[in-house]
Amino acid sequence: MLHIKCPHCGMRSQNEFSYGGDASVKRPELNKEISDEEWDNFVYNRKSLRGKHLELWQHLFGCRQWIKVERDTATHEIFNTYKADEEIS
Amino acid sequence: MTQKFRLENVGLINRDKKLSFKFNGKTYYGYEGDTLASALIANGVHLVGRSFKYHRPRGFFGAGVDEPYAIVQLYRNNETEPNIKATEQELFEGLEAKSVNCWPSVNFDIGAINNFLKIFLPAGFYYKTFMWPKSFWYRVYEPFIRKAAGLGVASTKHDKERYEHKYEYCDLLIAGSGPSGLASAYAAAKNGARVILAEDKPRFGGSLLTSDVNIGNQSGEDWANGIISELKEMPNVVVKNRSQVFGYYDHNMLVMSEKVSDHLPKTKKHHPKQRLWYIRAKEVLISSGSIERPLVFGNNDTPGVMLSSAAKEYLKVYGVLVGKNPLVFTNNDSGYETAIEFKKNGINPIILDSRINPQSEIIDEAINLGIKIKFSYVVVAAQGYKKVSSADIAKISNDKKQLGEIENIKCDCICVSGFWTPTIHLASQSGNKTKFKEEIDAFVPGTSKQNETTLGAANGIFTLGETLKSSFTAGQDLSKKITNKDNKISFPNVVEKISSQHDKFWCVPLPKGKNYKRFLDFQNDVAVSDIEIALKEGYRSIEHVKRYTTLGMATDQGKTSNLNGLQLVSDIENKVVPAVGHTTFRPPYTPISIGAIVGREVGKHSKPTRKSPMHSWHEKNNAVFVDAGVWLRPRYYKQGNENLFEASKREAKNVRTNVGVCDVTTLGKIDIKGPDAAELLNRVYTNAWLKLPVGKARYGVMLREDGIVMDDGTTTRISENHYHMTTTTAQAANVLSHLEYYLQLVWPELNVNVVSTTEQWAGAAIAGPKSRKLLEKLFPNNDVSNEGLPFMGYMESELFGVKARIFRISFSGELAYEVNVESDNGQFMWEKIIELGKEFQVQPYGTEALSTLRIEMGHVAGSELDGRTISYDTSLEGLISKKKDFIGKRSLNREAFTSSDRQKIVGVVPLDKKTSIPEGSHLVKDAQAPLPNKKLGHISASCWSVEYDNPFSLAILKDGKNMIGEKLFVMSPLKNKVIPVEIVSSHYVDPKGERVRS
Numbered sequence A: 001m002l003h004i005k006c007p008h009c010g011m012r013s014q015n016e017f018s019y020g021g022d023a024s025v026k027r028p029e030l031n032k033e034i035s036d037e038e039w040d041n042f043v044y045n046r047k048s049l050r051g052k053h054l055e056l057w058q059h060l061f062g063c064r065q066w067i068k069v070e071r072d073t074a075t076h077e078i079f080n081t082y083k084a085d086e087e088i089s
Numbered sequence B: 001m002t003q004k005f006r007l008e009n010v011g012l013i014n015r016d017k018k019l020s021f022k023f024n025g026k027t028y029y030g031y032e033g034d035t036l037a038s039a040l041i042a043n044g045v046h047l048v049g050r051s052f053k054y055h056r057p058r059g060f061f062g063a064g065v066d067e068p069y070a071i072v073q074l075y076r077n078n079e080t081e082p083n084i085k086a087t088e089q090e091l092f093e094g095l096e097a098k099s100v101n102c103w104p105s106v107n108f109d110i111g112a113i114n115n116f117l118k119i120f121l122p123a124g125f126y127y128k129t130f131m132w133p134k135s136f137w138y139r140v141y142e143p144f145i146r147k148a149a150g151l152g153v154a155s156t157k158h159d160k161e162r163y164e165h166k167y168e169y170c171d172l173l174i175a176g177s178g179p180s181g182l183a184s185a186y187a188a189a190k191n192g193a194r195v196i197l198a199e200d201k202p203r204f205g206g207s208l209l210t211s212d213v214n215i216g217n218q219s220g221e222d223w224a225n226g227i228i229s230e231l232k233e234m235p236n237v238v239v240k241n242r243s244q245v246f247g248y249y250d251h252n253m254l255v256m257s258e259k260v261s262d263h264l265p266k267t268k269k270h271h272p273k274q275r276l277w278y279i280r281a282k283e284v285l286i287s288s289g290s291i292e293r294p295l296v297f298g299n300n301d302t303p304g305v306m307l308s309s310a311a312k313e314y315l316k317v318y319g320v321l322v323g324k325n326p327l328v329f330t331n332n333d334s335g336y337e338t339a340i341e342f343k344k345n346g347i348n349p350i351i352l353d354s355r356i357n358p359q360s361e362i363i364d365e366a367i368n369l370g371i372k373i374k375f376s377y378v379v380v381a382a383q384g385y386k387k388v389s390s391a392d393i394a395k396i397s398n399d400k401k402q403l404g405e406i407e408n409i410k411c412d413c414i415c416v417s418g419f420w421t422p423t424i425h426l427a428s429q430s431g432n433k434t435k436f437k438e439e440i441d442a443f444v445p446g447t448s449k450q451n452e453t454t455l456g457a458a459n460g461i462f463t464l465g466e467t468l469k470s471s472f473t474a475g476q477d478l479s480k481k482i483t484n485k486d487n488k489i490s491f492p493n494v495v496e497k498i499s500s501q502h503d504k505f506w507c508v509p510l511p512k513g514k515n516y517k518r519f520l521d522f523q524n525d526v527a528v529s530d531i532e533i534a535l536k537e538g539y540r541s542i543e544h545v546k547r548y549t550t551l552g553m554a555t556d557q558g559k560t561s562n563l564n565g566l567q568l569v570s571d572i573e574n575k576v577v578p579a580v581g582h583t584t585f586r587p588p589y590t591p592i593s594i595g596a597i598v599g600r601e602v603g604k605h606s607k608p609t610r611k612s613p614m615h616s617w618h619e620k621n622n623a624v625f626v627d628a629g630v631w632l633r634p635r636y637y638k639q640g641n642e643n644l645f646e647a648s649k650r651e652a653k654n655v656r657t658n659v660g661v662c663d664v665t666t667l668g669k670i671d672i673k674g675p676d677a678a679e680l681l682n683r684v685y686t687n688a689w690l691k692l693p694v695g696k697a698r699y700g701v702m703l704r705e706d707g708i709v710m711d712d713g714t715t716t717r718i719s720e721n722h723y724h725m726t727t728t729t730a731q732a733a734n735v736l737s738h739l740e741y742y743l744q745l746v747w748p749e750l751n752v753n754v755v756s757t758t759e760q761w762a763g764a765a766i767a768g769p770k771s772r773k774l775l776e777k778l779f780p781n782n783d784v785s786n787e788g789l790p791f792m793g794y795m796e797s798e799l800f801g802v803k804a805r806i807f808r809i810s811f812s813g814e815l816a817y818e819v820n821v822e823s824d825n826g827q828f829m830w831e832k833i834i835e836l837g838k839e840f841q842v843q844p845y846g847t848e849a850l851s852t853l854r855i856e857m858g859h860v861a862g863s864e865l866d867g868r869t870i871s872y873d874t875s876l877e878g879l880i881s882k883k884k885d886f887i888g889k890r891s892l893n894r895e896a897f898t899s900s901d902r903q904k905i906v907g908v909v910p911l912d913k914k915t916s917i918p919e920g921s922h923l924v925k926d927a928q929a930p931l932p933n934k935k936l937g938h939i940s941a942s943c944w945s946v947e948y949d950n951p952f953s954l955a956i957l958k959d960g961k962n963m964i965g966e967k968l969f970v971m972s973p974l975k976n977k978v979i980p981v982e983i984v985s986s987h988y989v990d991p992k993g994e995r996v997r998s
């Protein structure tokens, strides 16, 4: 079971969180004309990366905040966690 | 009965407490502190079971967790448990056990015929033989194999024992209380670290209990006891025996199974049988020791052949002789230690040493004691069927390829030692890439992957001095990092005998003309010849060889067989062992009971049960409940001898003619506040929300980004910046997360807060033509007329002094209202409704009547919004705004979503107006068409229309828009039904929706 540091609450066990997928995906702006391909990429197409990955988790049974977690998908090493609006260098 | 093989004055058992127990129906005696194995051996019992494949007789091979043979069915306190290792099960008064794998009995076993047919049972036998004909598998092969070969039998009764889970955090978790575990725990504890020290056996001390050493002028055992008593007194230390750390998971999470009560005849009141510990440790010290390796020779599975370390443990810990005429066969000095213990107790062992001329202190001691030693000698084969009676031995050439003349010598046991295999399972589970250590012919942990350090024998260090020194240092250094304390402790003086080099020899060649089975895996009956066949047939990867031959795949996970198997593959393939590689170790290290894994989460504890504030009223009024997610909801209220069908019909009919009341507390409720609340709703729902006036409700549908309908419900504008959203019971949690996702990540600029208020409000739906009259009684001070509170109107009021919210919304399709009060007042509200509704014939109605009412009105619910339908399919496309963008809109112009014959919701009525239509049935054009018959749609929900008194269903049908009036067939192969039906509008009752506005 992973040990995830919620930037709001501190170290918590994985079973308090739910997984939310790739954090680098950006929703297209509302009312903006975009191609089918762009929309498909947003809705469906995901890279299944091996290695360092920035992903979303929600601290569901805690502060309910969506957070960003930088995790190695192969080793489960967590390098850093960020608040939703935090700048990631 | 006397314990003929019990020594006097030796061992750590309590001779003051004699215990009786039964094995295979026969009564024996042992002592407190015995295991079932030691007590049986004390009584001269060596035949305890049959092997898995050939059903060869099985005795005892080890004395602990590594035991491959002695697996029994245990009976304790009117319960039974399969696959218990006799070497681990502690004896208690009244214990009963039986052999497994024997049919019909341990002495006469029908499966043993496999032994004589073994030529037909080579590697991959099951794969090859039982393939064809396919139909034979279920009827012939499987029943036979199951009966003849199965292990123990699981109980079919409910397990009344309690199992607990515990979560714990510590600085250092130390797995194993041998010399390295004790030393590191002591050093860390003295530095103030929070330490958990776990030992799988009942006694602490590991190898110190059986080895002839001296630490600080004390025996190993006394030193261990001293350290343990000191540790037990320290507040920062938890010391646990009977506790096996069996799994090393991510982020230093380890799981340990503590057998709290298995050693007692009965679990004490308020105690669990077992406890599972989830331990998050900052540092993990693995001091799991090592397991002796067998030597491989003919018939080496005969009862009486066992590990020399096990023989020594039976003698020194339990005061039990595994034989009175022992032969020790060894390739290293460990066998000598066992022989010396025999000799000291008046037994004359013979040692066969495969080495040519080894020299060491231990060998000198054996010689001085007058023990007979034959160098360059090996056991070629054990003789005897149910117990060793003699051994064929021979001199072996220096290159280990040629055997000299075979001699037969009498013996009653053969104690083997093929050197030691470090127990690296935990390190390997943590992700440590293990490496092969040439000097000990075994794998040891390599670079640590997580915060784990392996110590002592588990790390391939086999001298006590070095083990203690490195373990003290490890405990000290790791704890210092955490506590910043540095209490130096003095290092004790260690006296031990130094061993000479072991022989890199482990498998005795077959003598000419003999075809003895030489076993590698003792539980799964994998012999040298099986591996040879697998390699001949082209298997190369050790993972494939393992699966094909089942080497190391039994319940002991190859603790004694893995390395010998690898050695064999590497010899045949002419590779070195590390090139062959070893198979992956996975948790659990040893089998864990299902009860321990499940813990307290059984029956009603497996999920929370949520009840509405009106629950006790429902109970008192004969409600029959149904699970709705985690909620318990009344399905119907039983009157007299009514069944579900009759009751729900009565309740639904009463709503259509008078007035009914339904508990709708379970609906999800989300409070939405902020200046941008309307904008959020406008983006989340498909219809327009910016112009909803205060005091009005609106129905809305929300989509996922892929265009599929996610949920529906009404949302009410309570005040300028305050909305009350309702969701379906099932989607309540998902919708909240969905809103939070968009507010926190996608549109953080929106100034809105959302919070679940599902539990804060109790809700009652009051529905039926007389509902307004009832409302007038409930709220005499309010104008609830059609003008005062029109359809989709909202008002705040007081229900006899209790704050209430009134929504004029309808799921039943009747004139209807929903009243919400704070949860604590729910019961009060409900009772008032029932009391004041009497004159209007009010009746409560449950979920079944609720379904009937919504189905015949064509209102969609979860069975239509099933994660596969879009707005069009459920005839909600009228709510799609063309003027604004919203979540999922861009997906709606996908080709499949816009095709002209797209599926759509319809109503279905059987032509005979009598036959009920099973939910989930398929709709087809031609009932006689050859299979596969083309499916046009499926029945999503069925009811008995109370309006028309005939069956009615909703269906999602291809080109549903143009199918009204068509005649089709409903087919249900499951219920073996074919029903001719007519397709009608999904709005079966009141299609214009006049009632809700009346």
Ligand SMILES: [Zn+2]
Residues within 6 Å of the ligand: A006, A007, A008, A009, A010, A059, A062, A063, A064, A065
């Ligand atoms: Zn948090």
